[in-house]
Amino acid sequence: MFANLTGWQPPIMLAGVLLMFGALKQAGLAKRLGQSMCMFKSEVRRMKSEAAGPGAQAPTAVVAPATTLIG
Numbered sequence: 837m838f839a840n841l842t843g844w845q846p847p848i849m850l851a852g853v854l855l856m857f858g859a860l861k862q863a864g865l866a867k868r869l870g871q872s873m874c875m876f877k878s879e880v881r882r883m884k885s886e887a888a889g890p891g892a893q894a895p896t897a898v899v900a901p902a903t904t905l906i907g
Contacts, residue, residue, distance in 0.1 A: 841849075
């Protein structure tokens with residue numbers, strides 16, 4: 837059955853399967869990546885303000901709590 841697959845056929849089939857069955861997981865991964873980047877940026881700002889001196893005012897960032905996806 838799979839002996840006749842050559843060239844671009846296996847990667848195209850794999851991409852189709854990932855798009856059909858992995859859409860929900862990809863959306864969750866993208867959301868968590870965005871939250872992680874936001875947290876990283878706020879920590880970098882905090883570290884820069886601490887390095888600037890004790891009298892410097894630090895910008896504050898509100899970070900939403902992370903949620904977990906079950907399934």
